[in-house]
Amino acid sequence: MKAILCKEYGAPESxxxxxxxxxxxGKGQVLISVKACGVNFPDTLLIQxxxxxxxxxxxxxxxxxxxxxxxxxxxxxxxxxxxxxxxLVGWGGFAEEVLAEAVTTLPLPAGIDxxxxxxxxxxxxxxxxxxxxxxxxxxxxxxxxxxxAGGVGLAAVQLGALMGARVIAAASTDEKLRxxxxxxxxxxxxxxxxxxxxxxxxxxxxxxxxxxxxxxxxTFAEPAxxxxxxxxxxxxxxxxxxxxxxIPLNLPLLKGCSVVGVxxxxxxxxxxxxxxxxxxxxxxxxxxxxLQQHLHGTYPLVDAPLALRDMLDRKVxxxxxxxx
Ligand SMILES: NC(=O)c1ccc[n+]([C@@H]2O[C@H](COP(=O)([O-])OP(=O)(O)OC[C@H]3O[C@@H](n4cnc5c(N)ncnc54)[C@H](OP(=O)(O)O)[C@@H]3O)[C@@H](O)[C@H]2O)c1
Numbered sequence: 001m002k003a004i005l006c007k008e009y010g011a012p013e014s015x016x017x018x019x020x021x022x023x024x025x026g027k028g029q030v031l032i033s034v035k036a037c038g039v040n041f042p043d044t045l046l047i048q049x050x051x052x053x054x055x056x057x058x059x060x061x062x063x064x065x066x067x068x069x070x071x072x073x074x075x076x077x078x079x080x081x082x083x084x085x086x087x088l089v090g091w092g093g094f095a096e097e098v099l100a101e102a103v104t105t106l107p108l109p110a111g112i113d114x115x116x117x118x119x120x121x122x123x124x125x126x127x128x129x130x131x132x133x134x135x136x137x138x139x140x141x142x143x144x145x146x147x148x149a150g151g152v153g154l155a156a157v158q159l160g161a162l163m164g165a166r167v168i169a170a171a172s173t174d175e176k177l178r179x180x181x182x183x184x185x186x187x188x189x190x191x192x193x194x195x196x197x198x199x200x201x202x203x204x205x206x207x208x209x210x211x212x213x214x215x216x217x218x219t220f221a222e223p224a225x226x227x228x229x230x231x232x233x234x235x236x237x238x239x240x241x242x243x244x245x246x247i248p249l250n251l252p253l254l255k256g257c258s259v260v261g262v263x264x265x266x267x268x269x270x271x272x273x274x275x276x277x278x279x280x281x282x283x284x285x286x287x288x289x290x291l292q293q294h295l296h297g298t299y300p301l302v303d304a305p306l307a308l309r310d311m312l313d314r315k316v317x318x319x320x321x322x323x324x
Pocket of ligand 1: 040041042122123147148149151152153170171176215216236239240262264265311313314316318
């Protein structure tokens with residue numbers, strides 16, 4: 001089978017497409033013939049050896065897949081060859097076949113196609129956990145989303161609007177902000193050209209925002225924190241700029257606000273039942289057409305490095321998906 005391989009850490013251009021042996025499922029595992037694999041920011045970090053998890057070299061990036069079960073390992077009861085499934089694999093998905101743990105492999109829900117199935121778990125799972133479980137976002141509250149046209153950002157925009165919040169989307173281009181408006185943002189801020197704090201003041205009549213969703217970090221974090229309402233919640237989601245901000249601790253004191261960490265992967269392991277409930281709610285919204293993935297585009301396997309390059313160059317709006 002063909003696989004995109006990271007043989008040495010580096011930029012997307014250092015990845016190679018090679019023929020490798022088909023893996024055999026061990027106890028509790030399934031072998032999936034991959035149909036589609038979502039592209040996520042952590043993939044770009046894994047190949048540069050900058051992520052929390054460090055798979056041994058060589059490995060294929062690609063953390064969430066959909067496909068068809070080819071073989072099942074010992075003890076797997078709820079899946080059989082031929083079943084259409086989606087799975088969280090962490091890495092290995094930019095390949096024609098991947099091994100997945102049966103416990104994190106779910107039957108493909110009715111009405112959901114392979115491309116959508118491979119591209120909603122990370123982003124909507126993270127953003128729903130952040131807004132529902134961590135921020136406890138309430139209807140009528142104001143939600144500021146930074147990096148709002150990215151994968152997790154656009155999911156947060158849609159979910160915030162669905163949960164009844166007033167959503168302010170902030171991103172770097174007017175075209176990105178147009179998509180955010182289409183998907184539920186009531187107000188938008190181009191943070192490449194506008195003053196973030198001034199615009200937030202205008203939109204909230206000086207009151208500030210109740211919840212900040214921050215997957216970007218860098219220089220936007222402090223002005224966003226300074227723009228919070230009393231008893232606000234600042235969600236620390238990620239650092240796409242590469243800079244982990246250092247925050248003066250007097251700010252949460254003065255604002256009476258909370259700085260709240262979000263780590264969806266660990267939440268899913270620590271609280272599997274709460275995570276499953278979130279997924280059931282998300283899938284229901286997808287089935288009813290209340291949530292829609294904004295697909296940036298699909299890339300054939302050979303172009304998976306280009307998908308990662310586009311993500312690093314801030315060209316991806318919504319989700320990029322690698323298809324076999
Ligand atoms: N905590 C968790 O559980 C969790 C789960 C999933 C992802 N994450 C993290 O969330 C962050 C975003 O992930 P994603 O999949 O949504 O990525 P993405 O689709 O690439 O979106 C990231 C956004 O950040 C902005 N950005 C600003 N500076 C950037 C830079 N130097 N390079 C790249 N993007 C930059 C871009 O928007 P503009 O061009 O509009 O500024 C981009 O749309 C990542 O740090 C990821 O590791 C965290």
